[in-house]
Amino acid sequence: MRRLSLGSRLALLFAACTAVVSLIAGLLFSRASESHFLELDQQLLDSKLVALRSALQGAEDPTLFAERSAILRDEMNHQTDLALRVRGHDGSLWFDSASKLSADLPTSPGLHSLQSADIAYRVYSAPLDPERNDSPQLTLLLDITHHQHFLQRMQHLIWLTVGLSALATALLGAWAARSGLRPLRRMSEVAGGVSASSLTQRLPEGQMPAELAELAHAFNAMLARLDDSFQRLSAFSADIAHELRTPLSNLLTHTQVTLTRPRNLEDYREALHSNLEELQWMAQLVNDMLYLAKADHGLLTPHREPLQLSEEADLLLEFYAPLAEEAQISVNREGAAPISGDRSMLRRALSNLLDNALRFTPPLGQVQVRIVDRPRSVQLSIANTGNEIPEALLPRLFDRFYRADPARREGSSEHAGLGLAITQSIIRAHGGTIACESGNGWTRFVMELPKGSRGQP
Structure with a gap:
């Protein structure tokens, strides 16, 4: 598989980070909204409970409660999103404006949630008279369907925002990464153009970002060392050719002159001695070069x-x-x-x-x-x-x-x-x-x- 480029990795990383941050922010906002609605529902139901206790004060038996049921029913008709169910201490049903709901509603004190068909309710149970053990039990039911619809729309919006922000960040991240990595591409171009005949190119260190300035400096220093080494190598090749040309020329000339005509033994001996001196010098030069080559490759080990x-x-x-x-x-x-x-x-x-x-x-x-x-x-x-x-x-x-x-x-x-x-x-x-x-x-x-x-x- 082809490996992802550095720009693509940065773009995906930016997108993932943005998606995670957006998702966390959306979830926190959703939880905060849900908590806020819960607090509002609690306040509303508390105020309704106070009003109901005031209206039903003294109606602790079925007869007295029946006298006030008409007033209570009229009050419930004005609260379309609120329903009430009243049960006696023995569990008998005294009043019910939520007849469509199940008979088994949460009766424990506190705030509860209930889902019936497509309607969501907030259920709040409390005794009519908290100071009496045989007090009738009031169960308030608040329709919170509009809250749930709002939360659902908000969750959909969160997911949509996460997706769009991730996509936008990926595109912007790719553009930013491409722009930010332009100096690296420049370095690649310079490195690709380096050859034995073009070692003078340098990166503009002053135009490099702070993170790449040191790398650019090291790269330029490397090119300078390569240029210097290559120049030295070229000069060395020319010098060694020059140094060997003179003795070789002397040997050839002297040998050719000696062989132009027959000579006596003493002349040949003198010619050989002369050639020997040149050959000895050349042998010493080669030995010195081999010695330096060993030193260049770390093979020159002193005997301590x-x-x-x-x-x-x-x-x-x-x-x-x-x-x-x-x-x-x-x-x-x-x-x-x-x-x-x-x-x-x-x-x-x-x-x-x-x-x-x-x-x-x-x-x-x-x-x-x-x-x-x-x-x-x-x-x-x-x-x-x-x-x-x-x-x-x-x-x-x-x-x-x-x-x-x-x-x-x-x-x-x-x-x-x-x-x-x-x-x-x-x-x-x-x-x-x-x-x-x-x-x-x-x-x-x-x-x-x-x-x-x-x-x-």
């Missing part, structure tokens, strides 16, 4: 072990000491802190940052490694002097194949621009964060690593 960051940093500084000395760059380390992490992965991350710092530090510059031990985390920063990076470019430093500016680009294929992306993946795998700051002649990469063993993919 207790480490001293100061010791790891000193080992790497010792390895890079000849390069720093040759470039006349002073390198120093401050602070120490224990941490639980993967030794090889953290070494690779620190090595990438140190290599990056040494390459872009001018002669006579400085590289500083600073470790700060905090209660729940460890902060490690690697800073170097040199040209500052514009603030607008800082968020993109960790993109794959991205170079900040021409001053930071390499002319050869030795550095493909994946080091910072790999470093960020390693830090995130350890549950930490990394950011770059640049100003006042310094560029600083700051890592925040938790001391615990939990990481995030």
Whole structure:
């Protein structure tokens, strides 16, 4: 079965609520009207009872009552909707202006209802003299057929009102729901029009109802993330094609030149060595890409072990000491802190940052490694002097194949621009964060690593 739309559900819900409210209001009004008529009948019969007691005062035996029966009958003739039946204490019938009715009428004190043929009566029984046990019994019968007809018409009107109000509310509810759900249809249209070539569409958040503004904001944010991811993916595809084109072109050209004529063994050996260097670089690029792909899919799981960051940093500084000395760059380390992490992965991350710092530090510059031990985390920063990076470019430093500016680009294929992306993946795998700051002649990469063993993919 086809499921009902949200608009149809709202319309039916509005109709059901209106029908229930109308029905309850109608029933309450009907009960109130019936109670009101009952109260009026009680007052009327009470007043008639007082008048009858006054007129029949002292007529407690059949003889005295017979003398006043003519006056009583004349009084009853003037009350077409009122009838009277009088019985003695022994049950004998003294007077009856309701001869068409059954002889067995309610005799218990109080107000009762009676239906005879098509006529409804209100029956009221009371003694002629309440102070005497052998007093004759008066039974008043009031015709309330017009009351019943009114109540019946009102009940019919209630049901008609319930039906019409439910129908009207269903139609109005459908219109209101359709109008109210227009922003959702707009969202559906935008979602249906999203494709790789049209990720720039956005929902007008200012025109959305308050209930949908947050959803519209989240939807626009999702489109922005998709657009950014797609742009990055497109740029990445172009960059990797560009990075691989140069070594492949070199390999093809060098091989073709080598094969143009016969050569001696030493020339072939030299050509193979040259090709080997290009192939090794391409293999390293592919390995780095596979490493990043594992990180993207949460497959980069660190092997935790207790480490001293100061010791790891000193080992790497010792390895890079000849390069720093040759470039006349002073390198120093401050602070120490224990941490639980993967030794090889953290070494690779620190090595990438140190290599990056040494390459872009001018002669006579400085590289500083600073470790700060905090209660729940460890902060490690690697800073170097040199040209500052514009603030607008800082968020993109960790993109794959991205170079900040021409001053930071390499002319050869030795550095493909994946080091910072790999470093960020390693830090995130350890549950930490990394950011770059640049100003006042310094560029600083700051890592925040938790001391615990939990990481995030």
